[in-house]
Amino acid sequence: MKGRILVVDDEEIVLKSCERILKPEGYEVSTSSSAPKALEMLGQNGSFDVVITDIKMPGMDGIEFMKKLREKDPDISLVLITGYPSQESIKEALALKIVDYLPKPFSPALLAETAGKAIEFRKKTSHPEAGDFGPEMAGKLTGIINAHKGKPGALIPVLQQAQELVGYLPPAVQRHIAHGLNVPVSEVHGVVSFYSFFTMKPKGKHNIRVCLGTACYVKRAEEILHKLRDKLQIDIGEVTADKQFSLESVRCLGACGLAPVVVVDKDTHGSINPVKALDILTQYQ
Ligand code: FES
Structure with a gap:
């Protein structure tokens, strides 16, 4: 199975042709003729990889529907079936990061190609690492x-x-x-x-946090950060190629009396300077 696709359109004929074209291509295809019902399906059946939706539907239009989809699943791949969309709705669709448009009427080849593109997009956003x-x-x-x-x-x-x-x-x-x-x-x-203790970014074996709060900032904290960036060859939020170190900047670590402060993992290093900061690194290599 190449992926799970949900097609939403108030025209039964569009749903049927999408099913007929996409199923033999190896996709699991679900359909719905109403956006509110499709949202319920999303809740019950877990996530779909791709949603292909019409822009104009009674009850809830395609843009409104896509906004709700994004709230439920920020990485879902969206494809918009368009008739004659307004400039405004195109702008909104782009802001919602749709993968592509399918202008009605579309050929089987175009549908298959767009579905493939949307599945690839989903894989990339879902599994960056x-x-x-x-x-x-x-x-x-x-x-x-x-x-x-x-x-x-x-x-x-x-x-x-x-x-x-x-x-x-x-x-x-x-x-x-x-x-x-x-x-x-x-x-x-x-x-x-x-919660700050959860992170969405990968970290190195040793995570370095440089405080840029006021007390630390006035004592050359920014210079310390630059030195560490140069030495490790990474920017804030990145991990070194050998995955040994990651670098973060924070606002006040609650140890202003020790300013400037750098915390490596759970160790607090206070009253440091740019040279000492580089010496500290050697303790973790
Ligand atoms: S400002 Fe750096 S620890 Fe408070």
Whole structure:
């Protein structure tokens, strides 16, 4: 199976032809003639890889529908079937990062090509670091989810253990957890972005946090950050090629009396200067 596609259009004939064309291509195809019903399907059946939707539908138009889809699943691949869209709706569709348009009437070849493109797009956004979240990792993650499933407040402990397992919480992991616990992806994403101890970015073996709060800033913290960036050859939010170090900047670590402060993993290094900062690195190599 190449991927799961949901087609939403109020014209039955469009739904039938999409099914007829896409199924032999190896896709699992679901259809709905109404956007609100399609949203319910998304909740029940977990995530689809791609949603192909008409722009003009009674009840809820394609743009409104896509906005709701994005809230439920930020990485879903969207394709818009268009008749004569207004400039305004094109702008909105672009802002929603649709993969492509399908102008009506479209040929079978164009539909198959667009579906393929949308599935590829989904794979890229869902698994930016596929090596970190392969089938083996997915199995372990499912084990964590099953150990907590049905218990009140399961989401946070599952996220904590998932982060320990994977190292961070990329969209693919968040989606897997949402699926497993039967909660919307938007809820998982909301919790991950609210708590600072969750991270959506990969980290190195040693994570360096440079404080740029006022007390540290006036004592050359920015210079320290530049030195570390130059030495490690990475920018803020990145990881070195050997995965040994990652670099972050933060606003006040609550140790202003020790300014300027750099924290490596759980170790606080205070009253440092640009030269000392580089010496500190050697302790972790
Ligand atoms: S400003 Fe750096 S620790 Fe407070």
